[in-house]
Amino acid sequence: MADEAQCIACGHCVAVCPHGALRVTGVAIEDCPEIKKDLVLSRDQAGQFLRSRRSVRCFKDKAMDRGILKQLIETARYAPTASNAQNLQWTVIEGRDRLEPLSLETVNWMNRVIDAHPDAPAAACFRPIVDRWATGYDGILRTARTLVVPPAPQESANGLVDLGIALAYLELAALPLGVGTCWAGLLRGAMPATPGLVASMGLPEGHTWFYPMMIGYPRFKYHRLPERKAPVIHWK
Ligand SMILES: Cc1cc2nc3c(=O)[nH]c(=O)nc-3n(C[C@H](O)[C@H](O)[C@H](O)COP(=O)(O)O)c2cc1C
Known part of the structure; x- marks a missing residue:
């Protein structure tokens, strides 16, 4: 289109x-x-708004309101898509009882990686997560009760980019509504190596996943803006 x-x-x-x-x-x-015109952000407002987006890793034990999540998805659909294809869908997995098995599968995958490559940097990163899982803490999906896994058509050449931008919009749209998000990179790591895990997510036919995101109500508020490394720019 x-x-x-x-x-x-x-x-x-x-x-x-x-x-x-x-x-x-x-x-x-x-x-x-x-x-x-009266809704246009000033430069300072836009700067603070964009800089105040943070990852939330500690969520309240409260179900994500479907109406609010729908509102966020409505905003995310204004994200650009390659060729203006607008062909993203949204799979929402709800409830700790659905999320915990996904974390468990990820921990099992981490254990396989640790066993196969004990000296690899990934093993060093995974060990504390696996150890904390054994004490009852989910370091994969944290305390999230909702996971968004937007699928894109299998043949889509730009699915990862389109979904990445849409999820970035979703994160920003969540801010003023008091909703927190966190990219689920560890779960994502396990997905290609664990077909059963992906199958259990029930994505629509002919679609593939690119990146899952946790979403819920933050237990704590950030009070300061983050600092980042200075950008490296190559002017040519
Ligand atoms: C692609 C991607 C994957 C990520 N995966 C995880 C993850 O699996 N677990 C986690 O706690 N944070 C994850 N994060 C969050 C980053 O650690 C976080 O964005 C970074 O430390 C900066 O912190 P901030 O988001 O609070 O500004 C991920 C972020 C991105 C962009």
Whole structure:
């Protein structure tokens, strides 16, 4: 699906045309609200907003409200997709009883990696997680009760990028609603090596997963903005 909506007066695309004299392909102009000037963020507001997104690893023991999650997904659909394909779907796995087996499968995978490659850096990283699992702490999906695993069509060449951007939008959209997120990279590591784990997620036919994300209500608030390494820029 391409963005072909153009003004018949000037040829500008629908988003930037100053005339409002539009020929729209596939999108009704009524569905494209005007940008409200009073809602535009200042540079400082935008800077703090973007910088205040953090990973949440300690969630309240409270089910994620489906209405709020739907709202977040609604916002994430405005993320760009390659060729404007907009072909992402959203699989939501709910409940500790569904999430704990996924963490267990991941711990089992970690143990296999540790056994096969005891001196590898991954083994050093996995050992404390496996040890904490034995004490009852889930270091994979933490205390999350909800996992989002957006699938994309198997043939999609840009699925990982499209989903990555959509999940980044979801994380940011979650901030003002008091909802916290964390990318589930450890679970993701286990997924290619554990087909049963992926099958248990029940993704739609003809679709594949790219990245899971934990979501829920944070138990604690961050009070400071993070610092990061200075960017390395190669001007050419
Ligand atoms: C692709 C990706 C995978 C990640 N996987 C995990 C994970 O498995 N477990 C975890 O606790 N944090 C995970 N994180 C969170 C990072 O550790 C975190 O973003 C980073 O330390 C910066 O902290 P911040 O998000 O609070 O700003 C992941 C982040 C990304 C972007």
